[in-house]
Amino acid sequence: MSRKPYLRKMPKSWWLAQRRYTSYMAREMSCVFIGAYSVLIVLGLYRLSQGRAEYGAFLDALQSPPSLVFHAAALVFALIHTVSWFSLAPKAMPLQIGEKKLSGGPVVLAHYAVWVVVSAGVLLVARI
Amino acid sequence: MAKSNKPIVWSLFAGGGMLSAFVTPVLIFITGLAVPLGLMSLDSLSYDRMLVLAQNPIAKIVLFAVIFLPLWHAAHRLLTTLHDLGLPKGRIAMTLCYGAAALGSIAAAVVLLRI
């Protein structure tokens, strides 16, 4: 009997087919905002290097509605990145004491703890 | 013997992902929302303060890391995501993504050195 295997094409919209794929895509999309934010810091530093007036204009631009909308969206995606990154961290570093494999919970918690400390530190420095 | 050169980009991706997981949210919050909306004083980002910061050699290195690593992280992830969305993996997409990250990193270095 002759064979005729049939290969189904993966649809381009595969990431919409299932909720977990869609949240994966949201996580991946965070890169757009994280990359854009890096570029924005470079721009701010460039304006800073140009002088007081130019930097002032940059600060004013940060107050414009489009900038606020961008940053609000960027914050949401940055948080998606943070949460997903921390939740996957235990997979990269399996812990075992003697015969017992440890659960990933403490590793994730440790990441959150460091995150809180770092964020509080940055906020504190910014306010002084 | 290297079986692949992927470890270079992957280590930048992973390092950048780690760094931005820890610092990007709070930075976006301060510079993009809290200060512009007046939740934090404008002094936080004032010209004089930022100039002092950007002229400090240690701060320059930190600033460069905070720009450079997340940028490479983003470029690598963008490349894989474009592939996920159906763009063929190819030299063009690779050159554009990594090239943009390289340009951004050079721009950051030049600006930081000149301040």
Place this chain on the structure above:
Amino acid sequence: MTEPTLQVEILRYRPETDQDPAFQTYTVPYRDDWVVLDALNHIKDNIDRTLSYRWSCHMAVCGSCGMMINGEPKLSCHAFLRDYYPNKIRVEPLNNFPIERDLVTVTDDFMEKLESVKPYVIPKQERAVDEGPHLQTPAQLNTFKQYTMCINCLLCYAACPQYGLTPDFVGPAALALAHRYNLDTRDAGREQRQEIAASNEGVWDCTFVGECSQVCPKSVDPAAAIQQTKIASTIDWYKALLNPWGKR
């Protein structure tokens, strides 16, 4: 009282007559202790003898009955009708593999990949029988035990969009098994396996979607194995860079 029934929609493909696969719906009796495989067996025995599918153990051990059930890769001997009743159940062959006939897929690609990662202990030196067994402590065993649980059911390949997008990707189960033998204290074959696992088609095609680990019926967690292999391979790469005269 009439017996409750359930509709099962099955993707059929008969290569000698069909141009494309198409769905065919069957009505089967509903029993709350039945799994999807029971429904398929009922169809085959009582309704349509032409239906083809693979199964053997009916107890989540042999790994041959993997199918897409309502879009999710599952062992059909492990998917209870009661979790879907009274809704229709849609059964398709595993995603990302060519369909041989009905629910039977062509898995040669995986078999080749599995072989390529040398999934067996490669000792540094052959041990003579009178040297006795190679001892291993429970702690040493536990570093890799979860990866030994793999039953080659290929649910992870069906769940992996990167395998779907890049068929050359070695893929979750094979990479998890490579990692399993690399971690084994009796083994010295890592260098050989790295030729495949750390190549461009190895771990680097993985974007950590994580679905392989979600769908794995044996909690193998291939995503973790791949992630750990990426890290170890990266460390190798930097070591080789810093010490080009080192071994290899």
